[in-house]
Amino acid sequence: MHARLFHLHTLSALHCGTGRSVGVVDLPIARARATQLPIVPGSSLRGVLRQEIGARDADLERTLFGPRTIKDNANSFAGALAVGDAHLLAMPVRALAGILCYVTAPFILRRYARDLADVGLTTLEIPSPANREHALVPTDSVNLLDNNTLVLEDLDLGAQRNALTLEWARIIAARVHPHETSGQTDFIQRFAILPDDILGYLSETATELRTRISIDQDTGTVKKGALWFEEHLPAESVLWGLYALSDSNEPGKPKRADALAQALPASPTLLQLGGQAGVGRGLVRLLTQEVAA
Amino acid sequence: MSKKGKKQPKINYNKQQRLQGQSSTARAIPAAQSARVQREAPKSAASSPIVSLEPLAPLIVRSGRPFDDQAGADAPRFPPPSTLAGCLRTAWARAKDQAFGPDLAKLAVASPFLAQVDDTGNIVRLLAPKPADAQYFGHGAEAKCLRLEPSRFEDGCNADLPDGLRPLRLSETIQGKASKGPAWWDWKDLIAFRRGQPLSHPRLTERGWLPPSGDRRTHVAIDAVTQAAESGRLFQTEGLDLEPDNPWLEKSEAPCLRLLARCAEPLPGGLVHLGGERRLTRLHPEPETVWPTPPATWFQDIQKAGGLTLTLLTPGVFQAGYRPGWLNVWVDDRLTGEPPIAPGVRLQLIAAAVERWQPHSGWDLAAQQPRPTRKLVGAGATYWFRLLEPTAPEALAALWLASLCDLEQDRRDGYGLALPAPWKPTD
Numbered sequence: 236m237h238a239r240l241f242h243l244h245t246l247s248a249l250h251c252g253t254g255r256s257v258g259v260v261d262l263p264i265a266r267a268r269a270t271q272l273p274i275v276p277g278s279s280l281r282g283v284l285r286q287e288i289g290a291r292d293a294d295l296e297r298t299l300f301g302p303r304t305i306k307d308n309a310n311s312f313a314g315a316l317a318v319g320d321a322h323l324l325a326m327p328v329r330a331l332a333g334i335l336c337y338v339t340a341p342f343i344l345r346r347y348a349r350d351l352a353d354v355g356l357t358t359l360e361i362p363s364p365a366n367r368e369h370a371l372v373p374t375d376s377v378n379l380l381d382n383n384t385l386v387l388e389d390l391d392l393g394a395q396r397n398a399l400t401l402e403w404a405r406i407i408a409a410r411v412h413p414h415e416t417s418g419q420t421d422f423i424q425r426f427a428i429l430p431d432d433i434l435g436y437l438s439e440t441a442t443e444l445r446t447r448i449s450i451d452q453d454t455g456t457v458k459k460g461a462l463w464f465e466e467h468l469p470a471e472s473v474l475w476g477l478y479a480l481s482d483s484n485e486p487g488k489p490k491r492a493d494a495l496a497q498a499l500p501a502s503p504t505l506l507q508l509g510g511q512a513g514v515g516r517g518l519v520r521l522l523t524q525e526v527a528a
Numbered sequence: 529m530s531k532k533g534k535k536q537p538k539i540n541y542n543k544q545q546r547l548q549g550q551s552s553t554a555r556a557i558p559a560a561q562s563a564r565v566q567r568e569a570p571k572s573a574a575s576s577p578i579v580s581l582e583p584l585a586p587l588i589v590r591s592g593r594p595f596d597d598q599a600g601a602d603a604p605r606f607p608p609p610s611t612l613a614g615c616l617r618t619a620w621a622r623a624k625d626q627a628f629g630p631d632l633a634k635l636a637v638a639s640p641f642l643a644q645v646d647d648t649g650n651i652v653r654l655l656a657p658k659p660a661d662a663q664y665f666g667h668g669a670e671a672k673c674l675r676l677e678p679s680r681f682e683d684g685c686n687a688d689l690p691d692g693l694r695p696l697r698l699s700e701t702i703q704g705k706a707s708k709g710p711a712w713w714d715w716k717d718l719i720a721f722r723r724g725q726p727l728s729h730p731r732l733t734e735r736g737w738l739p740p741s742g743d744r745r746t747h748v749a750i751d752a753v754t755q756a757a758e759s760g761r762l763f764q765t766e767g768l769d770l771e772p773d774n775p776w777l778e779k780s781e782a783p784c785l786r787l788l789a790r791c792a793e794p795l796p797g798g799l800v801h802l803g804g805e806r807r808l809t810r811l812h813p814e815p816e817t818v819w820p821t822p823p824a825t826w827f828q829d830i831q832k833a834g835g836l837t838l839t840l841l842t843p844g845v846f847q848a849g850y851r852p853g854w855l856n857v858w859v860d861d862r863l864t865g866e867p868p869i870a871p872g873v874r875l876q877l878i879a880a881a882v883e884r885w886q887p888h889s890g891w892d893l894a895a896q897q898p899r900p901t902r903k904l905v906g907a908g909a910t911y912w913f914r915l916l917e918p919t920a921p922e923a924l925a926a927l928w929l930a931s932l933c934d935l936e937q938d939r940r941d942g943y944g945l946a947l948p949a950p951w952k953p954t955d
Binding site: 238309317431 | 584585586622647740743750755773775777798805807808810
């Protein structure tokens with residue numbers, strides 16, 4: 236099986252939870268164990284995709300995901316689609332100039348470049364900031380104060396305009412906003428490569444933390460004990476991941492992986508991922524590479 | 529979010545000390561670039577019988593224990609040889625368009641070992657499971673790694689050891705309790721240990737690997753009609769993460785771990801499924817030189833010493849329980865035998881260091897039924913043998929990383945791969 240690339244672009248705050256509280260946050264988001272960077276577990280995306288595809292084409296759903304219920308062994312088979320976790324590629328962070336800045340880091344770009352190469356796409360050299368107090372921005376960034384300072388949340392960093400950073404911004408923008416000039420322009424002008432540890436720090440402290448209460452219908456005041464904190468990955472975040480398609484495993488219905496890839500929903504697909512759907516969370520655009528081709 | 533124990537990055541607030549950024553050269557934003565992909569064939573190295581496997585997410589390998597009302601997630605488990613064997617056979621069959629059938633099980637696989645790679649993907653060192661005759665004591669600066677050796681009981685002492693085995697005793701007396709240490713060692717450290725050299729605990733820790741706590745995920749199933757959680761469909765999985773701990777990216781690129789395997793047929797690169805949840809793993813063909821080879825004069829040293837140890841590098845499964853079934857001839861109250869893989873090498877079992885047995889089961893896809901539970905001898909188990917006859921080094925060489933198991937299928941699956949090493953019997 237060959238790797239295939241997908242991107243997720245969040246249109247509203249996204250909450251893929253863990254089912255367990257951490258510290259003062261009652262409902263934290265899922266994070267990778269080793270790096271603590273936000274992820275969208277592959278299982279979350281797979282379930283939503285199954286429903287999306289099943290609503291249009293029940294046969295394709297069976298082929299891609301396997302039977303919904305397994306009555307006996309004779310009728311069971313493995314689905315042809317495997318979806319990996321989606322990893323954070325760029326996260327919007329509040330900036331003093333330019334409203335927000337899409338930040339990433341060399342650590343993340345190294346992994347992204349490896350996956351790009353894996354699916355047969357060309358990659359560039361990865362620029363690194365000079366030290367822990369500097370960031371790299373594209374040559375036409377709108378995020379700089381005094382032309383040399385990038386202020387994100389409560390951190391101010393020295394910033395250098397850099398042509399290679401511009402190229403990386405273009406690569407990501409072209410994947411996330413295909414055929415959309417304004418979206419690409421917005422991303423390219425507000426992109427930055429931060430030192431690894433600062434990105435790690437912001438990935439913890441710059442996510443959205445929303446405080447919610449529940450109102451008692453009879454009294455009109457807050458219910459006792461109904462105060463909680465939810466963490467969200469902010470809107471406009473970009474994630475990427477790999478998926479793979481094998482040939483169909485359904486007995487008597489042979490289909491090649493490439494044919495199945497073409498049968499996937501047209502990109503970009505609008506999906507609702509994660510929890511809190513009733514309050515508008517989790518709207519994402521799913522962009523698969525095959526459809527962009 | 530709680531920030532206990534978390535150092536914030538130190539930011540230099542003195543703007544005079546900052547480097548001047550390059551002047552802005554206003555550039556027009558280019559017109560929208562289409563994301564059209566000229567889909568080339570993905571880069572893949574030539575096929576190779578030696579492959580490394582890089583899991584793209586934590587590995588889920590269950591013990592085969594049945595689900596019950598009390599069962600949470602299974603503790604993360606290092607994949608047993610049969611899991612890797614099935615994965616690689618499937619990969620080979622898919623690459624060659626072969627049908628899945630009983631004949632596929634004849635494809636021999638030797639795995640899994642661990643390999644550490646640098647950030648360019650080159651293998652920098654191999655790791656092997658800690659031998660069972662190495663014991664950790666003490667904590668911090670006092671931490672030590674001591675060796676167990678076959679010896680004799682004091683006068684008046686005895687035990688009900690089976691098969692005339694000698695007891696194992698520590699190489700030095702130590703006050704204190706057993707402690708913890710790395711479960712995997714650098715391959716060179718294992719060879720040094722087998723040469724009788726002392727090893728420091730800090731060195732083993734620095735170069736070895738202790739599996740991290742599992743990556744536990746909680747899942748719910750959503751009812752397609754009601755869009756609510758299905759009743760009784762809340763469950764957890766726990767995966768083994770081979771990625772090094774790097775919270776908040778505070779470390780520079782730390783070396784990552786991959787599984788290493790050898791297959792009888794060359795395998796191409798690509799993605800494969802490994803373990804549960806159909807999680808993806810990247811297969812990298814590797815040069816054949818990365819597979820471990822015996823040090824120079826290794827088998828001559830075994831011949832001179834008149835004895836050897838066999839250390840299991842993968843879990844073993846034997847019909848006689850803790851020991852291989854080919855040890856079946858009694859001579860002077862001692863068990864002797866000749867391994868079928870090394871004809872002419874007659875061995876007498878002196879002692880054994882075996883950890884607690886491991887349960888192993890699974891689902892037989894061919895027979896469509898559960899596999900019977902079997903008891904595995906854990907990797908790292910060590911057996912001490914005396915050579916009963918002078919043996920040519922060429923005959924001993926057949927033991928190198930060969931399987932000691934009794935059944936042909938277990939040998940093909942890669943169970944019980946043994947590392948022979950010189951040992952001088954003491955009478």
